[in-house]
Amino acid sequence: DQQVKQNSPSLSVQEGRISILNCDYTNSMFDYFLWYKKYPAEGPTFLISISSIKDKNEDGRFTVFLNKSAKHLSLHIVPSQPGDSAVYFCAARVNAGNNRKLIWGLGTSLAVNP
Amino acid sequence: KAGVTQTPRYLIKTRGQQVTLSCSPISGHRSVSWYQQTPGQGLQFLFEYFSETQRNKGNFPGRFSGRQFSNSRSEMNVSTLELGDSALYLCASSRQVSEKLFFGSGTQLSVL
Numbered sequence: 001d002q003q004v005k006q007n008s009p010s011l012s013v014q015e016g017r018i019s020i021l022n023c024d025y026t027n028s029m030f031d032y033f034l035w036y037k038k039y040p041a042e043g044p045t046f047l048i049s050i051s052s053i054k055d056k057n058e059d060g061r062f063t064v065f066l067n068k069s070a071k072h073l074s075l076h077i078v079p080s081q082p083g084d085s086a087v088y089f090c091a092a093r094v095n096a097g098n099n100r101k102l103i104w105g106l107g108t109s110l111a112v113n114p
Numbered sequence: 115k116a117g118v119t120q121t122p123r124y125l126i127k128t129r130g131q132q133v134t135l136s137c138s139p140i141s142g143h144r145s146v147s148w149y150q151q152t153p154g155q156g157l158q159f160l161f162e163y164f165s166e167t168q169r170n171k172g173n174f175p176g177r178f179s180g181r182q183f184s185n186s187r188s189e190m191n192v193s194t195l196e197l198g199d200s201a202l203y204l205c206a207s208s209r210q211v212s213e214k215l216f217f218g219s220g221t222q223l224s225v226l
Contacts, residue, residue: 043217101170106156
């Protein structure tokens with residue numbers, strides 16, 4: 001039972017355009033969401049996060065939107081650059097009493113074409 | 115401030131052997147998590163330790179084990195290696211359990 005789903009395994013975007021990566025979740029107990037970027041043979045690096053009490057968080061070219069009613073999270077990258085080509089993972093934290101852990105999506109591979 | 119350090123960076127073993135991977139977290143971070151990544155399988159959670167206690171565990175067989183020391187450094191052990199254990203093993207640290215994670219560069223394990 002996959003609680004965090006990234007339904008698009010891959011995405012291709014032209015340099016300078018917007019990249020939109022999506023993540024759907026099923027658990028209403030998630031209180032915190034994160035996006036990570038990963039290059040091959042390296043560890044993921046943190047990009048941006050959002051608390052469940054907010055619906056938008058922005059950091060430079062990266063904006064995360066949270067739609068709680070739809071249980072949907074999206075990451076917008078504007079403008080996209082070739083160096084953004086990587087695998088993007090979303091993660092959600094379940095926080096229920098003593099049970100606190102991160103649940104990860106399977107990732108979306110983004111290719112930004114020059 | 116030094117990041118998360120994982121050693122060794124690369125490792126080649128044969129089936130049936132055992133292996134121990136090491137992770138030094140960021141100074142001040144008390145939680146260490148371990149993940150396995152294989153092509154097309156995303157990040158598979160192994161376990162998380164906080165203050166020397168295992169707080170969370172993923173769905174891996176008992177051949178995979180870990181521990182955390184009083185200085186927050188952590189080790190992961192895999193016994194009786196199988197070909198399918200070939201993967202990138204990632205360690206991440208955070209201040210508290212399941213907070214924002216900072217990952218190391220990983221240990222690339224090849225089992226022949």
